[in-house]
Amino acid sequence: MELSKRQETIIEIVKKHGPITGEQIAEKLNLTRATLRPDLSILTMAGLLEARPRVGYFYSGKATDRVLADKITRIKVGDVKSVPIVVPEDCSVYDAVVTMFIEDVGTLYVVRQGGLLEGVVSRKDLLKTTLGGHDIHKLPVGVIMTRMPNVHMTFENDSVWLAAHKLLTHEVDSLPVVRAVPGSKHKDYEVIGRFSKTNVTRLFVELGEGA
Amino acid sequence: MELSKRQETIIEIVKKHGPITGEQIAEKLNLTRATLRPDLSILTMAGLLEARPRVGYFYSGKATDRVLADKITRIKVGDVKSVPIVVPEDCSVYDAVVTMFIEDVGTLYVVRQGGLLEGVVSRKDLLKTTLGGHDIHKLPVGVIMTRMPNVHMTFENDSVWLAAHKLLTHEVDSLPVVRAVPGSKHKDYEVIGRFSKTNVTRLFVELGEGA
Structure with a gap:
């Protein structure tokens, strides 16, 4: 946006003396x-x-930042989520590692019948276990996973900003995107997606392209 | 920004008929x-x-997106980079895993004397190795790392956008931030930082706060 000399001067005056009335600016x-x-x-x-x-x-030099903040907080998790990679609770640690490599993801979600969330297993969990001298062909992931209700989750309608904030706060690489099962006694959540730092990075790159 | 009824109408006309001259809009x-x-x-x-x-x-509905894109591409890697976690090439795989857990990072940079980059080791590399039945107390990381010149790097003056783009393109979680050593015969690079998807996520959250 190109400003005229007079407009530039007005901004300088308001920056210095604001809040200031139109009459006072005119006077100056x-x-x-x-x-x-x-x-x-x-x-x-x-x-x-x-x-x-x-x-x-008064001067609102933060206008640009607010435009940006508005945009970022309007994008929803559902708009950017990935396909979840799930394993059953009796999957061995060995098979979990293999799945992780084949699917090239950093976190697996452990589910029971109906895709209901039981827990999550990260690369870190698996690395710790493979180091520990366990028989990883026999050990089930259910033993080493982070179990509900201690799993951090997100919903399709959450803003990407909120979900990214959760990733940082809880120091995790990924959040399962879930849907509460209506009327379930045990607060069941169906896994319907995956939201990770990779999704944030991809969105960031897209925003930077002015797409 | 509040538009008058007439301004709204003008936008509609330009959206539909643009590019269109001022005279033509006035006529309509x-x-x-x-x-x-x-x-x-x-x-x-x-x-x-x-x-x-x-x-x-003509209508430039992408104005907001351009403001955002401008801002994102102006931020430099040097503004957001983290401290690099480095190990020597003869560090055992076991010690590398321990360092990774203690420092809570996803990637280690392998350096020689003077902090010069030799390679990188990821959680994935370590997981593959711990699974492989090697004697990880004896095996040095130098054997399993990705070695120069195959390491993807970034510079302090690169835009965060460019670096984030590299993370996606090369499918890595982190890039060493390096400085070329002047006059070095072998194209040596000194490691001066770490740039990861966590840095992108943190920046994204800050931008969303309108900070």
Whole structure:
């Protein structure tokens, strides 16, 4: 956005003296309020200045950041989620590692009949176990997984921002995207997707392309 | 940004008929070009319409996305990078795993004297090795690492966008942030940081806060 010399000057004045009224700005420029009206409209519409009734104009240099924040918080987990990779609870640690390599994911979700979430197993969990001298062909993932209700989850309608925040707060690489099973006694959740730092990275790259 | 009824109408016309000249828009609205001038200025300044000499106005609904893209591509790797976790080439696989757990990182950088990059070792590499029945107390990471010049790297002055793009393209979780050693015969790179999907996720969350 190209600003005229006078518009640049107005911004400087508001930055320095804001909040400041239109009359006061006009005075400083030796112009009438009417002359400035189009410039002030343009600067306000463009989000560079903000006008508050009975207060005046002030500089909103954070306009760009707010545009960005708005956009980021509007995108939903459901818009970017991946296909979940699931294994049953009696899957051996060995088979879990093989599945992880074949599917090229960092986290597996452990489910029972109906795709209901029982737990999650990360690369870290598997690495720790393979190091521990267990018989990984016999040991089931159910023994080493993080079990419900200690699993951090996300929902399709959560904002990507909230889900990304959860990844950081709980220091996990991925969250199962779930749907609460209506009327279930035990607070059952069906796994319907996977949300990871890779999804965030992909979205970030897409946003940077101005897509 | 609040638009007047007339400005909304102008946008609709340009969306449908653009590129279209100011005269043509005025004609459709039964107004003079002069009457429309302030509206067209405001819409152009706000980035909603674009004007090209001898072509006319066209709709740039992607204005918001461009603001965002501009911002994302301006942030540098050096602004967000983390401390690198390094091990020497003769470090055993067992000690590498222990370092990874203690430091809580997904990738280790293998360096020689002077912090010069020799290779990288990921959780995946270590998991594959612990599974393979090797004597991980004796096997050095130098044997299993991805070795230079096959390591994907990034520089402090690269945009975060470019680095994130590299993470996706090369399907890696992290890139060593390096500085070329001036005058080195063998194209040596000193490791000065770590850039991972966690850094991207953290930045994404910060941007969403409008920080």
